[in-house]
Amino acid sequence: MQFIDSEQIHIKNALEEHKKKLSPLLTGKINESKNPFLQKFIRKNLHEILTGEPLVLVKIQKKLFDLKPDFETYLKEKRKTKHFNNRIRIVYSKYFEEILRIIDYNAFTTRNSNYDAYKLAQNLNINTCVYCNRLYTKTVINKNNDGEVIKLTRPTFDHWFPQSKNPLLGLSFYNLIPSCTVCNSSLKSSIVMTLDEHIHPYVDKDINFQFSYKLNAIGKYEFAIKNVGDDKNSRSKNTANFFKFKEIYETHLDEIDDLVKIKNAYSLTYLTNLKDFFKGTNQLTNEQIYRLAFGTEISEKKFEKRPLSRMKRDILIELGIIINK
């Protein structure tokens, strides 16, 4: 998991463009609505729906459910067909569809409009999956010889509060988390994350879990996830479990082998030796030496630039090759 600092200028600009481009679009759709209740509710809360921070989003959702408790029942129960009150289904399936018509995430993902998921991804400029830091999720937008814009690839956007249960939040800036398809679709099960039990990339600066390793009974390495710091309710560890980091990272055990080999061969002086090697020719910073040695970033702020940065930093500290600051 990577903390996204919303105080960074480019993130502030991304938020501003998100609001500026989507507000008029959604206002047009609100004006066309035949549901006076939703029309009034979404119009009144539009600014906060688009730009509200996660806690604000929870409040808006609650406000809606306080006014229409049966709608909350519908969203909770709609997949369970048995024993489901038919009247609630008939009335509130229409509410659900109407919200999705106004807050149309699918239209946002098409490649045609002047502001879409590609543009948001480009503005956020986050290079690896915010959740797992295993896969590159770079955005590639090119122009062909005729000057036509070709949108090739981008991260998927995970709805941290799932759209099926929170249709109002389908286009909320702080609910759109750039991530890989594995974390977004394959791993997200029916369990819903909550701010009390899980960490949110725009909220939680301290990521209080650490990758660790151990030798198992048959002499092979395996990953473990450790709780560190002051983590009330183990929110970081819950999140690591939610995304099955321990299991998924098992595919990267060869990385531990390599790091242990370095430790055994150079008895902890690997980085100093490298630095000496480059002395005189091209003075490199410690950060550059680290990147040359391990192919990843050492600074937590830059983990998103290279896959596996967090895991390698944690394991290197455990091996004593680098020092925990």
Ligand SMILES: [Zn+2]
């Ligand atoms: Zn991922």
